[in-house]
Amino acid sequence: MPEPSPSAPSRRIGLPLGVARPIAQLARRVSRASGREGGALPGRVLLGLAPGALASLARSGRRRGRRIVLVSATNGKTTTTALLAEMLAAQGFEVVHNVTGANLRSGIATTLLQAGRRGDVAVLETDEATLPRVAPDLQPDVIVLANLFRDQLDRFGELEVLADRWRDTLAALDPSSTTVVYNTDDPLISELVYDYVRAATLEGHAPSVVPFGLDDEDVAQAGLPHAADSRFCRRCGHALDYDHSWVGHLGAWSCPSCGARPEPAQVYADEIALDGLAATTLRVSLDGGGHRELRLRLPIPGLYNVYNAVAAIAAAEVLGVDETAMTDAIATSAPAFGRFERIPVPGGGTITLLLVKNPTGLNEVVRTLVSSGVDVTATLFALNDGIADGRDTSWVWDADIEPLLERAGAMVVTGERAAEFGLRAVYGGLDPAGVLVEEDLEQAMYRVLERAREFTEHGHAYALVTYTAMLRMRAVIAAQGWARTYWANEPRKRGRR
Ligand SMILES: [Zn+2]
Structure with missing residues (x-):
C-alpha cells in the first residue's frame, strides 16, 4: 500500500491527461472485473503515465466550479472527513470523497478520476505523509490540519520532520485562495500556522485561517499525560506549560519563555457531556463566542470525536453549510469504519x-x-x-x-x-x-x-x-x-x- 516517497510534487513529462485517462479507466474496469474494487490501481496507472495528472484533474474540476478540501491528521481524519461529507451532502452539495484507506496519492488520483465531471466539492482524506506530495498539485480551497501525534514512526521518521514537511506544504499554497482550518490546541500545528500567517502577511496577503479547539475544563485532565508527544516550544525550544489537556498534547498550552500560546479558537466546543459509549452532547460556538451556536448530540463516543466534529464543523462553515445541515448531519452520523462500531452477533x-x-x-x-x-x-x-x-x-x-x-x-x-x-x-x-x-x-x-x-x-x-x-x-x-x-x-x- 505505501508508495515510494519522492519529496516534491512530480513535474516529470508524461502523457497528456486526455491520453492517460482512458488507459487508467481501463485499468479500473480490469480490476473491477477481477473482483477487486477500484482502490488505488487506476490512480497509480494514471500517475505512472501522466505524473502531472493530479494538478490537471484539480484544474479541470475547478473550471466547473468544484472545490477541493484536504483533511489531514494522524488521528481521526476518517471520521472528520466522513462528518464533513455528510454535512455538505445535507446542504445539498454533490460530494466526491475517497473511500476508506484510499488516502495516499494514488487513491486520491483514483477518486478524482472516477468522479469525472461530477461533484461540487471533493472532500479528500489525506494521509499525513502524503499531504506534502499532493497539496501543491491540488491547491485546495480548504485545508484542515487536525492534529499531529506520534504514529508509525518507522514509516515517517520523527514527528518534527513531518511537521517541517507540513510547514513547507503551507508555504506552497496560495494564501489568496486557501483557507487553513487548524487545531489551535495542538502546539505543533499552531506554530506551523503562525509561520505561515507571518510569511503571507509580509508578502502583502491577508491569509484566511480558522482556529478551532475545545474550551471545557470539566472534561480535561490536569497537566499533560505521560504519552503526550509535543512537550517543547517549536519557537524557542523551552518546555511547554500545560494548564490542562483534552487529548494527548492537545490542550491549554503556553510557553513560559517566549510567551507562545494558542490563538483563540473561532469555532470551539464547550458544555461537553460524555454519555458513556452512546453519545456526547456539546455546544459549538461558530463565531468565537458571539451569538451563533449549535447544541448537538453526537452519536459517537469519546472526547477525540468531539475534536473531529468541531474540525468538520469549522470546515463546513467555511464552505457555506448552514446550521440546520450541520446539526442534521451530526445527529445521524454513524461511527466510521472500526471506530466504536458495534456489530450485533x-x-x-x-x-x-x-x-x-x-x-x-x-x-x-x-x-x-x-x-x-x-x-x-x-x-x-x-x-x-x-x-x-x-x-x-x-x-x-x-x-x-x-x-x-x-x-x-x-x-x-x-x-x-x-x-x-x-x-x-x-x-x-x-x-x-x-x-x-x-x-x-x-x-x-x-x-x-x-x-x-x-x-x-x-x-x-x-x-x-x-x-x-x-x-x-x-x-x-x-x-x-x-x-x-x-x-x-x-x-x-x-x-x-
Ligand atoms: Zn517558546
Missing part, C-alpha cells in the same frame, strides 16, 4: 470494534471505555505489525492501559505480536493466567464472544485492534454475514438545495 450480544494505532489513540479508547463504566470483562487485543499497522509495535509500552487491565481482569490476546502485547499486559499488572493468547484471529473473536456470553450480563465484547487486524476481522464478520461490508458506508446524497 447471532444469539445475542455484540462486538464493538475499536481501531488503535498509537499511544494517544489507545489512551483515549481506554479512557472512554473505563469512564463509560461498561463491563469490559470480555476484551480482546489484536496487535499486528504489518506496514499499515506500523512495523514498530513498541508504542504499546507508552500507552496507559493499566485502568483497562484492572477492570478486565483477563484479556484475549491475538495478532502477529500477541506475545509482545501479552508481556506488556503482565507488566501492566495483569495476572499471567489472565493473558488468554489465541494466535488465530478468527478463533480469538469467537473466544472473546464466548467470554462475553459467559461472564457479562448483555454479552458485549470489545475488540481493540490495529489496522490490518481490523481488516481481517471485518472480513470474518462479512463472511459470517454479521454486518454490511464497510464500503457500503458511503455518504448519503440528500437533495435539499
Whole structure:
C-alpha cells in the first residue's frame, strides 16, 4: 500500500491527461472485473503515465466550479472527513470523497478520476505523509490540519520532520485562495500556522485561517499525560506549560519563555457531556463566542470525536453549510469504519470494534471505555505489525492501559505480536493466567464472544485492534454475514438545495 516517497510534487513529462485517462479507466474496469474494487490501481496507472495528472484533474474540476478540501491528521481524519461529507451532502452539495484507506496519492488520483465531471466539492482524506506530495498539485480551497501525534514512526521518521514537511506544504499554497482550518490546541500545528500567517502577511496577503479547539475544563485532565508527544516550544525550544489537556498534547498550552500560546479558537466546543459509549452532547460556538451556536448530540463516543466534529464543523462553515445541515448531519452520523462500531452477533450480544494505532489513540479508547463504566470483562487485543499497522509495535509500552487491565481482569490476546502485547499486559499488572493468547484471529473473536456470553450480563465484547487486524476481522464478520461490508458506508446524497 505505501508508495515510494519522492519529496516534491512530480513535474516529470508524461502523457497528456486526455491520453492517460482512458488507459487508467481501463485499468479500473480490469480490476473491477477481477473482483477487486477500484482502490488505488487506476490512480497509480494514471500517475505512472501522466505524473502531472493530479494538478490537471484539480484544474479541470475547478473550471466547473468544484472545490477541493484536504483533511489531514494522524488521528481521526476518517471520521472528520466522513462528518464533513455528510454535512455538505445535507446542504445539498454533490460530494466526491475517497473511500476508506484510499488516502495516499494514488487513491486520491483514483477518486478524482472516477468522479469525472461530477461533484461540487471533493472532500479528500489525506494521509499525513502524503499531504506534502499532493497539496501543491491540488491547491485546495480548504485545508484542515487536525492534529499531529506520534504514529508509525518507522514509516515517517520523527514527528518534527513531518511537521517541517507540513510547514513547507503551507508555504506552497496560495494564501489568496486557501483557507487553513487548524487545531489551535495542538502546539505543533499552531506554530506551523503562525509561520505561515507571518510569511503571507509580509508578502502583502491577508491569509484566511480558522482556529478551532475545545474550551471545557470539566472534561480535561490536569497537566499533560505521560504519552503526550509535543512537550517543547517549536519557537524557542523551552518546555511547554500545560494548564490542562483534552487529548494527548492537545490542550491549554503556553510557553513560559517566549510567551507562545494558542490563538483563540473561532469555532470551539464547550458544555461537553460524555454519555458513556452512546453519545456526547456539546455546544459549538461558530463565531468565537458571539451569538451563533449549535447544541448537538453526537452519536459517537469519546472526547477525540468531539475534536473531529468541531474540525468538520469549522470546515463546513467555511464552505457555506448552514446550521440546520450541520446539526442534521451530526445527529445521524454513524461511527466510521472500526471506530466504536458495534456489530450485533447471532444469539445475542455484540462486538464493538475499536481501531488503535498509537499511544494517544489507545489512551483515549481506554479512557472512554473505563469512564463509560461498561463491563469490559470480555476484551480482546489484536496487535499486528504489518506496514499499515506500523512495523514498530513498541508504542504499546507508552500507552496507559493499566485502568483497562484492572477492570478486565483477563484479556484475549491475538495478532502477529500477541506475545509482545501479552508481556506488556503482565507488566501492566495483569495476572499471567489472565493473558488468554489465541494466535488465530478468527478463533480469538469467537473466544472473546464466548467470554462475553459467559461472564457479562448483555454479552458485549470489545475488540481493540490495529489496522490490518481490523481488516481481517471485518472480513470474518462479512463472511459470517454479521454486518454490511464497510464500503457500503458511503455518504448519503440528500437533495435539499
Ligand atoms: Zn517558546
